[in-house]
Amino acid sequence: MLFNSIDFALFLPLVFGGYWLLSSRSLWVQNFFILLVSYLFYGWWDWRFLSLIVFSSLVDFSIGKRMGQTRDQAVRKRWLYLSLAINLGLLGFFKYYNFFVEEFIGAFHRIGVTLEPNTLNIILPVGISFYTFQTLSYTIDVYRGKLEPTRDWLAFFAYVSFFPQLVAGPIERSTRLLPQFQQQRTFNYEQARDGMRQILWGLFKKIVIADSCAVVVNDIFANYETAGTGTLILGAVLFAFQIYGDFSGYSDIAIGTARLFGFDLMRNFAYPYFSRNVAEFWRRWHISLSTWFRDYVYIPLGGSRVESRWILIRNVFIVFLVSGFWHGANWTFIVWGALHACFFLPLILLNNNRSYLDIVARDRFLPTAADLGRMLFTFALVCIGWVFFRAENLQHALDYLAQMVENPELNLAVLRKHLILIAGVAIFIGVEWLQRRRRHAFEFSENRVPAWARAGIYLVTALCILLLAPRQETPFIYFQF
Structure with a gap:
């Protein structure tokens, strides 16, 4: 869904009204509503790629909890490396796979060796570079001791998928935005x-x-x-x-x-x-x-x-x-x-x-x-x-x-x-x-x-x-x- 579209012009006031009508209920309702409309916003483009956001959120939420359960720095570092490998692996596959394959084939072609191309018709998920860096900031900050790992999965998932900045930033730090999901918001005119x-x-x-x-x-x-x-x-x-x-x-x-x-x-x-x-x-x-x-x-x-x-x-x-x-x-x-x-x-x-x-x-x-x-x-x-x-x-x-x-x-x-x-x-x-x-x-x-x-x-x-x-x-x- 584009910000400069008729769809968003209809989406925003409906979401705004629904959000504040439910705001007096509880923090859980606020965050659940944000998560729901954020997934709707992203899925409007291609619902299949919602699985990537869910998977990335689940991986880093779980790894953050694991790091919080131990003081052993070697163990914590292994969990951090796992987060880096999974997130950067997904980003690398969707964004750079064809680039590296084509460059590899081109390098051999320049020395007279012909290789058959083996590229894939990969669709780049919108916003993957942005939300990947946002989730990584969480695991890195937990590892560094700048942030206590959250036990609130709903707040974390809403933080990762928050629809206003999901597709093209700003890339928010967990230390700055996640605490805002952990306290109830009140309307400020x-x-x-x-x-x-x-x-x-x-x-x-x-x-x-x-x-x-x-x-x-x-x-x-x-x-x-x-x-x-x-x-x-x-x-x-x-x-x-x-x-x-x-x-x-x-x-x-x-x-x-x-x-x-x-x-x-x-x-x-x-x-x-x-x-x-x-x-x-x-x-x-x-x-x-x-x-x-x-x-x-x-x-x-x-x-x-x-x-x-x-x-x-x-x-x-x-x-x-x-x-x-x-x-x-x-x-x-x-x-x-x-x-x-x-x-x-x-x-x-x-x-x-x-x-x-x-x-x-x-x-x-x-x-x-x-x-x-x-x-x-x-x-x-x-x-x-x-x-x-x-x-x-x-x-x-x-x-x-x-x-x-x-x-x-x-x-x-x-x-x-x-x-x-x-x-x-x-x-x-x-x-x-x-x-x-x-x-x-x-x-x-x-x-x-x-x-x-x-x-x-x-x-x-x-x-x-x-x-x-x-x-x-x-x-x-x-x-x-």
């Missing part, structure tokens, strides 16, 4: 109202910004061979806003929806295109994933507190390559991760990776010239990476970048053709800049923005969504991951 505002802003980002950019981006990337530099730069920049509007829009809708039901999900995006270097970008982009890799991969490897610079370089490359590979079974994602490792490495080697911990121009209306230059340079580096992320394969990405250099043509006609879209993106950037101190762009100060102005903004936004919505429902980009 202010929390629900803010949730509705964030849902509206998320739908705007997805439907008005991302889906509008996608039409132009698809055309430019499909016909790049005859395009000039200006057109190709436009394609890369618009894809940057397509993927940002698409993915952060999903996160906004997920966080807002969760707030309707009394839950607080972690922030997943914090205006990343206002970053002054790549390290700051990764503190603001897909925060739930970047912090997951930091805490469960980078720091266990030694992080930056290692004596050898070679080990530090190794750690940086491992975490970025794994992050790239997490996104999909394609060399383009691995190169995308490697590029960001190269962008990040000089910062950490020079101890500049934590230079910008606060929002840019916090006490100013406009950034300084130096900060503006840093933001534009960082955005340019990110856009180069996005070309690899968007391309069908490595050759497509390399040819796209080569054509950008070899055909230095501005082509003002293309810019004029898409002037309305460019202006719309510029206005979107302006709104986010004005609201960069807030959790989301529709979090207004009631003292500074009167009620009539806020109502007008919401009405205009809703009209834009209705008028610019594509005829067919468009899936979110991160559904494929």
Whole structure:
């Protein structure tokens, strides 16, 4: 079920009403209702894959209990390894089996040995990368002693399958979200109202910004061979806003929806295109994933507190390559991760990776010239990476970048053709800049923005969504991951 679908527009108010009508009964009823509607939400796509969520939930719930029954670290570690093997095994099979088989056959073909392909017609279960990492955070945190294993199977199963963030995050930690399922929720009007505002802003980002950019981006990337530099730069920049509007829009809708039901999900995006270097970008982009890799991969490897610079370089490359590979079974994602490792490495080697911990121009209306230059340079580096992320394969990405250099043509006609879209993106950037101190762009100060102005903004936004919505429902980009 897509957030931007008629199905969800009917599903959400029915679930919201049913949930709060039953909320006074008991915590068990609340969690059972959440579990039931979450399975319905996921099963709407393909009910057969519900068995994977149930199996993953059962495995990690049982392993958590087993680890809680012993103080023997060797035994606990074996249970942890079993959890890692099962979860990563399932993820690897569904997501990477065909990739490794094809690469294996290709390697032998290059030395003159022909092997018969033995790939399978495997359907990638939607959201498997997200809920797998969510369940793994539980067993790892139980093993580390950060969390007591729960005996409440219903709360745990609801935590794993919670429908707002099940398919594309945020990837919630068990230490943060699971306790929220272990205490009864009460309706909070202010929390629900803010949730509705964030849902509206998320739908705007997805439907008005991302889906509008996608039409132009698809055309430019499909016909790049005859395009000039200006057109190709436009394609890369618009894809940057397509993927940002698409993915952060999903996160906004997920966080807002969760707030309707009394839950607080972690922030997943914090205006990343206002970053002054790549390290700051990764503190603001897909925060739930970047912090997951930091805490469960980078720091266990030694992080930056290692004596050898070679080990530090190794750690940086491992975490970025794994992050790239997490996104999909394609060399383009691995190169995308490697590029960001190269962008990040000089910062950490020079101890500049934590230079910008606060929002840019916090006490100013406009950034300084130096900060503006840093933001534009960082955005340019990110856009180069996005070309690899968007391309069908490595050759497509390399040819796209080569054509950008070899055909230095501005082509003002293309810019004029898409002037309305460019202006719309510029206005979107302006709104986010004005609201960069807030959790989301529709979090207004009631003292500074009167009620009539806020109502007008919401009405205009809703009209834009209705008028610019594509005829067919468009899936979110991160559904494929």
